[in-house]
Amino acid sequence: MPRFEDLDPDSQEFFSNFQCRDDGAPPWTPLQKPLSECKVAIVTSSGLIRKSDKPFDLSNPEGDTSYRVIPSDINPRELTFSHTSTNWDRTGFAMDVNVIFPIDRLKELVEEGVIGSLADKYFAFMGAIFNTEPLIENSAPDVGKQLKDAGVDIALMVPT
Amino acid sequence: MSVIQRQIEAQGVTTVSISLFRPFAEKVKPPRALWVPFPFGRPLGAPNNKSIQRKVIFAMLDLLNRKEGPVLEDLVLDASEDHLDARHQKVGQNCSAKGCNFDDALSSEEPAGPPEIALYDGDFSSVSAEIASLKRHHETYLEKYQGRTQVGYSGVSSDTIVKAAQNLNDYVNKRQLAIPLPEQDSAVAQNAFVRLCADDLKAYYLESRLAEKSGVGAENSTQYNDWLWYETKIGSLIVAARGRVIETTDTKRDPNWMIARAMVPRGYGESGYTMVAKSKVEG
Numbered sequence: 001m002p003r004f005e006d007l008d009p010d011s012q013e014f015f016s017n018f019q020c021r022d023d024g025a026p027p028w029t030p031l032q033k034p035l036s037e038c039k040v041a042i043v044t045s046s047g048l049i050r051k052s053d054k055p056f057d058l059s060n061p062e063g064d065t066s067y068r069v070i071p072s073d074i075n076p077r078e079l080t081f082s083h084t085s086t087n088w089d090r091t092g093f094a095m096d097v098n099v100i101f102p103i104d105r106l107k108e109l110v111e112e113g114v115i116g117s118l119a120d121k122y123f124a125f126m127g128a129i130f131n132t133e134p135l136i137e138n139s140a141p142d143v144g145k146q147l148k149d150a151g152v153d154i155a156l157m158v159p160t
Numbered sequence: 161m162s163v164i165q166r167q168i169e170a171q172g173v174t175t176v177s178i179s180l181f182r183p184f185a186e187k188v189k190p191p192r193a194l195w196v197p198f199p200f201g202r203p204l205g206a207p208n209n210k211s212i213q214r215k216v217i218f219a220m221l222d223l224l225n226r227k228e229g230p231v232l233e234d235l236v237l238d239a240s241e242d243h244l245d246a247r248h249q250k251v252g253q254n255c256s257a258k259g260c261n262f263d264d265a266l267s268s269e270e271p272a273g274p275p276e277i278a279l280y281d282g283d284f285s286s287v288s289a290e291i292a293s294l295k296r297h298h299e300t301y302l303e304k305y306q307g308r309t310q311v312g313y314s315g316v317s318s319d320t321i322v323k324a325a326q327n328l329n330d331y332v333n334k335r336q337l338a339i340p341l342p343e344q345d346s347a348v349a350q351n352a353f354v355r356l357c358a359d360d361l362k363a364y365y366l367e368s369r370l371a372e373k374s375g376v377g378a379e380n381s382t383q384y385n386d387w388l389w390y391e392t393k394i395g396s397l398i399v400a401a402r403g404r405v406i407e408t409t410d411t412k413r414d415p416n417w418m419i420a421r422a423m424v425p426r427g428y429g430e431s432g433y434t435m436v437a438k439s440k441v442e443g
Contacts, residue, residue, distance in 0.1 A: 004183070014426065020184050021163060026191040027170035031224050043168065043175075045161040051312065058355070058422065059348050059415035077308045086362075086425040088200030089381035094301075094310065094363075094370055096207030105204075105213050114221075125164060132163045140164040144171025155168050156220060157177035157190070158203050159161040 021132060031153065038153035040109075041072075041119035043143065046100050046160040047081050047126035050074065055082030056126040063129030065139050070122045072103065082126070088160055100160055119152045127160060162188035176220045178203045185232050192223040192231040199246040199381070206244050215241075275390045277428065280400035284329045287393045291322050294368035301371035310363035314356040315340045321364045324357040325394060328401045348415045351405050355419045358398045365394060389428045399424055 004012065031038070047056055049068045057064040070079070076097045092099035101122075109115045123143045129135060147155055161177055162185055169175045169191045176192040179185035180200055185193045196216060198205050205212035216235060223231050237245060298318050302309060309318060316324045327337055331354050339353045369384055389395040402423040409416035 015181065015183075018184075020187040022187050022189070023166070024189070026166050026189050026230050028191055028229055029169050029172050029174045030227075031174045035221060035224070043164065045164065055313075059352050059418050061415060061418050077306065080310050080312070082313075086422055089202055090362075090366055091370060091381045091384055092202045092207040094207075094366055095305075098213055099202050099204045099207045102204050102213055102217060105210070105217055108214075109217070125161075127161070129163075135163055136167060140167030141171060143164070144168035144173055147168060147173045148171050152173055154221075154224065155165075155173050155175045156217070157161055157165045157168075157175055159178060159180055160201050160203060 019130075033153065035115055036113055037116045039117045039119055039151050040106060040115050040154045040156060041147055041150075041152045042101060042103070042106070042122040042158060043125070043147075043155050044101055044122070044158045044160075045125045045127045046158070048079055048101055048124045049082050050078050051080050052078070053082075058082065062131035064126055065129055065132075065134040066125075067139050067143055068124045070101075070124055072106075072118045072120055072122050074103065076103075100158065102156075102158070106156075115154075119147070119150055121146070121150065123147075162190035162193065165190040165193075174224060176223050178216065178220065179232065182232070182234075189230040191229045192220075192226065194220050194223060194233055194235055196235045197237065197245045197247070201381070202244075205241075209244075212241060212244060277389055277399050278396045280332065280393075280396040282333075283393075284326070287325050287329065287397055288322050290393045291325060291364070294365065294372075297368040297372040298364060301367040304371065309367060311360050311367070313359045313363075314353060316357075316360055318364060321360060324360040324364075325397065327357045328354065328361070328397050332397065332400045332404055334404075348419065351408060351416050351419045354401055354405060355423055358401060358423050361394050361398065362388070365392065385425060385428065389424070 004015065048070065049055060050070060053068050056066065056068075079097060079101070081093075098104050103122075106115070106118055110118055123146075125135075125139070162179070165175045165177050166188070175190070176194065177185075177190050179190075179193040179195040180198070180203060182195045185195065194216070196203060196205070204216050219233075219235050223233060242248075295318075302318065311318050311321060314324050314327070330337055331350070337350055337353060339349055365388055366384060369387065373383075389399070402420055405416055405420040405423065409420060
């Protein structure tokens, strides 16, 4: 992103006031096998949904902590955002979904043998969540369990 | 994102993230994160640029080799990729000269202050004429991207997009809107619908502009935003509608406030939402 000093004053205030958690040292799950044997999934916090999905609740001042499942073979025509932040560059996605959701790049890496395979299901959260408790207690561990149960070795976490 | 990442790692899945705002990653400490210098909205660098997108993914995968964490490393761009750095993309007219636009910074001329967004003059016929004038560009966009479009939030299509503008005009003129969407029992339904109408119009204008300029927007979204908010009738109408949404709220915890803040980008217009909110809260 732009360095903090390059942001407009309103954005500087927004980021200065955003309360981040500090929960200390992170959990650590080392990779157990070669990359070329790993199953990979994408988890995005872009607010991406399928057009047929229920949109995220955009008017919740605490942020909607639910998630949507996006099939990894999705046709980009079916994708849209329900969280249409005005404060980030929307031109990129309008030209290429891979700039936010690199579905084609990962397919190529499987074909090239760099990674082993792709998960059937990718996951989407929205960003700008001000109350993270429901995320920590429910939806994020839930997605973690689903990824684990699906045999996913690596989750690529992509914000916007 | 980092909060979600820690929870997924805790379930036994190895994770690596892209970080756009480094101070957040430094504090939340996800297991592995790659900071990238790109603007918000472009975590993989640039659209239709396979080379930079692959570079980001390979750099992420490389972090999986680290033996202990938290890992937070920076993506380093080559000289040929430097134009993708967010420094070269002004974020609103209020951005400081340092790092935003080097041409301006090197110029001896005094930088001009931000232009003002024109007040909506209530002339809806000029709005609908503007929308009609973009139609051929939007058709070009649909053709180029195989029918992919972000238009549709409020129930309109690119053919009926003028209806979204009509709704904003009615709202500005304090007429009750007929909302064709489910879950309209909520007290905030009308304002939420107004926002979706604005989202549709912004999508239609963005896609039309990309087709018209074919490539300009690929490099700099500020050029698009400057055009939308300073040069178009629809920009003024959306700002007027945002003004009415703000009138319905007096606190940042209000759902209507969440709607208002999402309608116009930070850095555009003197009534930037941060300042308006403060005066309301303190007053």
